[in-house]
Amino acid sequence: MSARAPENPVLREISRRGFIAGTGSVLGATALGVHAAPARAAAAPAPAPIADGARVPVLVIGTGYGGSVAALRLAQAGVDVHMVEMGMAWDTPGPDGKIFCNTREPDYRSYWLRTRTKAPLNYFLGLPIDRDIPRHTGILDAEEFGGITVYQGRGVGGGSLVNGGMAVTPRRENFGAVLPSVNADEMYGVYYPRANAELGVGVVDPAWFDSTACYQYARVGRKHAQRSGFPFVFVPDVYDWDYMEREAAGTVTRSALAGEILYGNNHGKRSLQQTYLARARATGRVAISPLHRVTSVAPAAGGRYTVVIEQIGTTGAVTAVKNVTADRVFFAAGSVGTSKLLVRLKATGALPGLNGEVGRGWGDNGNVMCGRANHMWDPTGALQSAIPCCGIDNWAAGGAFAEVAPLPTGIETYASFYLSITNNPNRAQFSWNASAGKVELNWQAAWKQASITMAKTIFDKINSREGTIYRTDLFGVYKIWGDHLTYHPLGGAVLNRATDNYGRLTAYPGLYVIDGALIPGNTTVNPFVTITALAERNIEKIIATDL
Numbered sequence: 255m256s257a258r259a260p261e262n263p264v265l266r267e268i269s270r271r272g273f274i275a276g277t278g279s280v281l282g283a284t285a286l287g288v289h290a291a292p293a294r295a296a297a298a299p300a301p302a303p304i305a306d307g308a309r310v311p312v313l314v315i316g317t318g319y320g321g322s323v324a325a326l327r328l329a330q331a332g333v334d335v336h337m338v339e340m341g342m343a344w345d346t347p348g349p350d351g352k353i354f355c356n357t358r359e360p361d362y363r364s365y366w367l368r369t370r371t372k373a374p375l376n377y378f379l380g381l382p383i384d385r386d387i388p389r390h391t392g393i394l395d396a397e398e399f400g401g402i403t404v405y406q407g408r409g410v411g412g413g414s415l416v417n418g419g420m421a422v423t424p425r426r427e428n429f430g431a432v433l434p435s436v437n438a439d440e441m442y443g444v445y446y447p448r449a450n451a452e453l454g455v456g457v458v459d460p461a462w463f464d465s466t467a468c469y470q471y472a473r474v475g476r477k478h479a480q481r482s483g484f485p486f487v488f489v490p491d492v493y494d495w496d497y498m499e500r501e502a503a504g505t506v507t508r509s510a511l512a513g514e515i516l517y518g519n520n521h522g523k524r525s526l527q528q529t530y531l532a533r534a535r536a537t538g539r540v541a542i543s544p545l546h547r548v549t550s551v552a553p554a555a556g557g558r559y560t561v562v563i564e565q566i567g568t569t570g571a572v573t574a575v576k577n578v579t580a581d582r583v584f585f586a587a588g589s590v591g592t593s594k595l596l597v598r599l600k601a602t603g604a605l606p607g608l609n610g611e612v613g614r615g616w617g618d619n620g621n622v623m624c625g626r627a628n629h630m631w632d633p634t635g636a637l638q639s640a641i642p643c644c645g646i647d648n649w650a651a652g653g654a655f656a657e658v659a660p661l662p663t664g665i666e667t668y669a670s671f672y673l674s675i676t677n678n679p680n681r682a683q684f685s686w687n688a689s690a691g692k693v694e695l696n697w698q699a700a701w702k703q704a705s706i707t708m709a710k711t712i713f714d715k716i717n718s719r720e721g722t723i724y725r726t727d728l729f730g731v732y733k734i735w736g737d738h739l740t741y742h743p744l745g746g747a748v749l750n751r752a753t754d755n756y757g758r759l760t761a762y763p764g765l766y767v768i769d770g771a772l773i774p775g776n777t778t779v780n781p782f783v784t785i786t787a788l789a790e791r792n793i794e795k796i797i798a799t800d801l
């Protein structure tokens with residue numbers, strides 16, 4: 255697919271300049287003003303958080319993609335919504351004048367309640383690079399289960415705060431395997447285009463891509479992919495490509511070109527704060543309580559629900575416990591957050607009628623990382639945009655789609671780095687461990703071998719063609735594969751199994767799931783466009799029939 259006229263019909267509709275022109279004035283103005291966020295946010299006092307004893311028509315747990323879609327569409331339908339978010343608001347600059355810290359200098363803002371960083375790529379030249387940090391409600395959670403570390407965003411905007419913004423619609427021929435019970439014609443005709451437009455998705459200008467120093471690493475990736483006969487594709491992103499071009503020209507403050515990724519982008523990226531959540535707030539019907547964590551949802555009188563919420567401080571200590579009554583509750587705490595809540599509430603008797611599919615069908619989207627060592631005459635560049643813009647599509651032949659990812663260290667590394675999404679068939683289950691008092695996930699570390707085998711269909715061939723080898727210094731001492739983690743948790747409350755075909759928890763009228771927990775473990779590409787489009791589909795039905 256070319257960047258100007260993508261093969262995918264959904265993407266063809268979205269030109270990068272058409273985005274600004276084609277969206278509403280609120281969104282357009284907000285997107286253009288991304289770089290002004292710190293000053294603007296500092297001027298606006300935070301509204302009071304939800305009060306103990308409050309009664310709300312709709313409570314949304316979590317402010318990621320699913321929650322933001324639900325809040326906007328409900329508010330537009332005239333319903334008042336309160337969103338509860340366990341992470342911070344991320345609207346106030348720190349002592350350095352910036353809201354977010356840099357990937358190269360992680361500080362107290364980087365990790366969720368850790369005293370040491372846990373970088374996904376945690377070694378360089380065989381040396382560990384993690385460092386001590388003060389314990390704080392930072393932006394990236396590296397949540398550890400037995401066999402896997404699951405990275406998630408924490409704060410108003412959920413994963414959109416930390417992710418790379420790669421906004422990919424699955425190939426239509428793969429959709430039946432992604433969401434088998436959903437009408438593909440509706441998704442590709444209505445909901446994917448709607449999600450892409452609202453998210454502000456665009457593609458890099460291929461002429462600029464071919465000339466800019468900051469994508470030399472990606473051009474090396476393209477050259478190697480094509481010389482081995484693999485399809486190379488440009489990948490859309492929500493980053494403002496015009497802003498990035500101005501970063502390269504030196505006329506605006508750098509973000510992607512300053513290595514900002516993982517711990518937030520101070521400029522350029524259209525996170526949910528600039529898109530869905532800005533529009534939701536502009537309705538005047540949506541309130542958000544940051545640093546509030548939902549711990550229980552249980553039936554109350556009159557068909558309503560009692561929601562127990564802990565307010566926490568920035569060290570994680572609970573400062574208040576609130577009981578709120580809601581007519582309806584949307585679980586949008588992410589695949590892991592929603593699954594953990596539902597499994598615990600079913601097992602401990604708060605919601606015993608949830609069906610036996612709750613907690614099942616969890617997958618890692620087949621994530622696996624690796625690096626390749628290039629020859630000295632094939633440098634990847636000291637200046638690398640932290641926003642990936644292309645990939646290698648070997649899904650049909652080898653079960654792997656590999657993002658050509660940056661290594662934005664600021665120095666020449668002679669490395670090519672990749673995050674592969676693979677067709678890993680393994681699925682895990684969340685369950686309640688009563689003696690430990692926590693929810694566990696039975697993912698097995700060995701299950702990643704399937705992903706490695708699929709990723710090797712690409713990189714063994716490239717190494718053979720180029721006469722190169724794998725890097726062994728990025729994930730430990732002589733360790734090739736980043737196979738201990740995922741960025742893309744999916745499932746745990748799968749659509750049409752744990753819920754009905756629109757996310758209703760049918761045993762409890764008024765309870766809904768509307769996030770990545772609905773998706774059965776794999777989307778064949780990066781997941782947030784699919785999570786957003788599915789939420790658009792489901793909320794439209796719920797508003798039409800339930801409200």
Ligand code: FAE
Pocket residue numbers: 315316317318319320321338339340341405406407408409410411412413414416417418419420421422516546547548549586587588589591592595741742743768769770771780781782783785
């Ligand atoms: P999510 O965005 O995780 O939002 C859930 C929210 O609920 C979070 O803000 C939580 O803090 C909050 N929460 C959880 N529990 C509670 C509770 N009990 N009470 C109150 N609040 C709670 O869910 N995807 C792509 O498509 N493209 C990319 O380029 C990409 N890059 C990524 C890079 C990184 C480093 C990471 C971590 C993820 C990346 N992803 C990417 C994945 C993507 O961000 C993720 O699939 C979505 O954010 C999931 O959306 P949800 O709405 O399911």
